[in-house]
Amino acid sequence: MTRLRAWLGARIDLERIEAYMRSKTVPHHRHSYLYYSGGVLLFLLAIQVITGTLLLAHYRPGEDSAFESIVHLVSKVPMGVYIRSVHSWGANLMVFFLFFHLFSILLYQGYRQPRELTWIGGFLLLILTLAFGFSGYLLPWNQLALTATKVGTDAPRALGPLGLWFSLLLRGGEDITGVTLSRFFALHVWGLPLLFFPLLGLHLFLIQLQGVAVPPGIERKEEYSELPFFPNFLYRDLSLWLVVFGLVVSLAVLFPWPVGEKADFLAPTPEHIKPEWYFLFLFQPLKLFPGNILGVSGETVAMILIILVGLAAFLYPLIDRGAHQGKTPFWLRLLPYLAIIYFCAMTLWGFLS
Amino acid sequence: MSVWAWFLSLMTPAVTFAATPEAPLPLLLDPLPDRLLFLVILWVFIIALVIVLRWKVSLADALFRMMPLNQRGSRKKVKVGESNRDSIPGPPGRD
Amino acid sequence: MRLKESYISRRAFLSRLLGGWLAALAGLVVYPVAKYLAPAEAPDPPFILLPARDYLSIPANSTKTFSWGHKMGIFMKATDQSLRAFKGTCSHLDCNVAYKPAERRFFCPCHDGWYDEQGQNIAGPPPRPLDRLEVRVQGEKLIVHQPGVTLPPEVLA
Numbered sequence: 001m002t003r004l005r006a007w008l009g010a011r012i013d014l015e016r017i018e019a020y021m022r023s024k025t026v027p028h029h030r031h032s033y034l035y036y037s038g039g040v041l042l043f044l045l046a047i048q049v050i051t052g053t054l055l056l057a058h059y060r061p062g063e064d065s066a067f068e069s070i071v072h073l074v075s076k077v078p079m080g081v082y083i084r085s086v087h088s089w090g091a092n093l094m095v096f097f098l099f100f101h102l103f104s105i106l107l108y109q110g111y112r113q114p115r116e117l118t119w120i121g122g123f124l125l126l127i128l129t130l131a132f133g134f135s136g137y138l139l140p141w142n143q144l145a146l147t148a149t150k151v152g153t154d155a156p157r158a159l160g161p162l163g164l165w166f167s168l169l170l171r172g173g174e175d176i177t178g179v180t181l182s183r184f185f186a187l188h189v190w191g192l193p194l195l196f197f198p199l200l201g202l203h204l205f206l207i208q209l210q211g212v213a214v215p216p217g218i219e220r221k222e223e224y225s226e227l228p229f230f231p232n233f234l235y236r237d238l239s240l241w242l243v244v245f246g247l248v249v250s251l252a253v254l255f256p257w258p259v260g261e262k263a264d265f266l267a268p269t270p271e272h273i274k275p276e277w278y279f280l281f282l283f284q285p286l287k288l289f290p291g292n293i294l295g296v297s298g299e300t301v302a303m304i305l306i307i308l309v310g311l312a313a314f315l316y317p318l319i320d321r322g323a324h325q326g327k328t329p330f331w332l333r334l335l336p337y338l339a340i341i342y343f344c345a346m347t348l349w350g351f352l353s
Numbered sequence: 354m355s356v357w358a359w360f361l362s363l364m365t366p367a368v369t370f371a372a373t374p375e376a377p378l379p380l381l382l383d384p385l386p387d388r389l390l391f392l393v394i395l396w397v398f399i400i401a402l403v404i405v406l407r408w409k410v411s412l413a414d415a416l417f418r419m420m421p422l423n424q425r426g427s428r429k430k431v432k433v434g435e436s437n438r439d440s441i442p443g444p445p446g447r448d
Numbered sequence: 449m450r451l452k453e454s455y456i457s458r459r460a461f462l463s464r465l466l467g468g469w470l471a472a473l474a475g476l477v478v479y480p481v482a483k484y485l486a487p488a489e490a491p492d493p494p495f496i497l498l499p500a501r502d503y504l505s506i507p508a509n510s511t512k513t514f515s516w517g518h519k520m521g522i523f524m525k526a527t528d529q530s531l532r533a534f535k536g537t538c539s540h541l542d543c544n545v546a547y548k549p550a551e552r553r554f555f556c557p558c559h560d561g562w563y564d565e566q567g568q569n570i571a572g573p574p575p576r577p578l579d580r581l582e583v584r585v586q587g588e589k590l591i592v593h594q595p596g597v598t599l600p601p602e603v604l605a
Contacts, residue, residue: 054485078488079480081382083481235406242473245399246396246399250395254392256382398473405465
């Protein structure tokens, strides 16, 4: 081991790397447990990439082969049902922790100066992750996937000609066909990763440069210490990752993901259809909007509202400009709590109805 | 952390029961007892690792003292606790 | 019980413990993935049914191929009108063999392997004879089966 170190050290400046590693610290205070959520997301991403690659060995995209390849995978390939279930449950857990991560940053104002870019990159990563979820959902080509994608790709049409174009772009035509499946597969396996990984790299690089933010109240009163990253924080990180791993595997082994029935264009839509839980906060409010508001369709109004709110969330560090000086107006300090309540309420309501 | 490990391992079946999907096809699943056994073994390892990683010194210390290490032989012995580098680094001030 | 001396330092003990458990956990994860990536070969079918008319009508000293699972099977009517069947995979390296009626031998083009009309390896690299299958005619059905397999009664009806 020491000889390897000597060999490498003669070629790479190990001292500088090790000095950096020794100097890296993480703030330690009563809310620093929130810092683990990012690492958990990274770990879950790794699980998704690995299981996704394994699934690629058997999945065959195409109207006449996708569903059949899944059936083959779960019934004939050893461990196939578990690998697939880990991928599906892992995706759900990743989105769950993603919202946990987002809301915790919102609460302790991690987006404040100088970390605005980290927030913006993170928000884009959120959009991409939801896109991963949406595109991946169609791939099994079962009835549930078809219906969910139909609704999801129809929604943009409420936004006039641009929305129609976007809907046609997503579907590859007027309806959902094998063409849609091909492009969703390409997106899920190539297009989205191409966008995602550089963005993630930037996000992580910024965090290395700037460190993590400390909640403003705690920072002002200097009520925190610095925990060495190596090995203390890392050991805690790894322990949590082990537990998350156990969680994903337990879910996959105890509750394998169903295969469903093959997508049938002619079948009537099931009665209590609803999107996956992580889209409920977007779709459930549509039920609240009346059919027509001042001559404009309720759906259009809702879509516009969603886009405006999304834009506001994207640019939130610029809205809460005074955060780093402690000058956040009262209503803005209330907003994260309202957002969390809204999200949980809409999701729960959608889930239970 | 290991308290959380216990909590999560017990909560997992309870929380996810409501979300049980139904598998219409005969999936290539091992029978439930086999799967449960696998999960038990998995969680035993995870909890053991988490304990060693987080409470390395106190619990592992107890294990260490339980082992029959006082054997005769020609191997060189190390004085226990002689230098304070004889333990895995913990948070500053803790050992 | 307080230990004053030990053959193993506490650091080494903990490192090995940690390493051992991590290795065990890794094994617990790697094993299913390894099985997934390299599944055990599907077993050969115990028997298959072919339309007797199509196969029995071939001339003497000729062969006709059939599907044996995912592999090629060779049905043969010898010069003395007796019926045989073989798995058509060369015992050397998996290529499909072909019968040459003029020489009354099977030939594997990949590495110049030769088998006689009984499937016995006679020249070239093949280490073993061709795998033999048993043939049975039952009315309109031609049954090709693995040697020693008990055929279910419905098949023999």
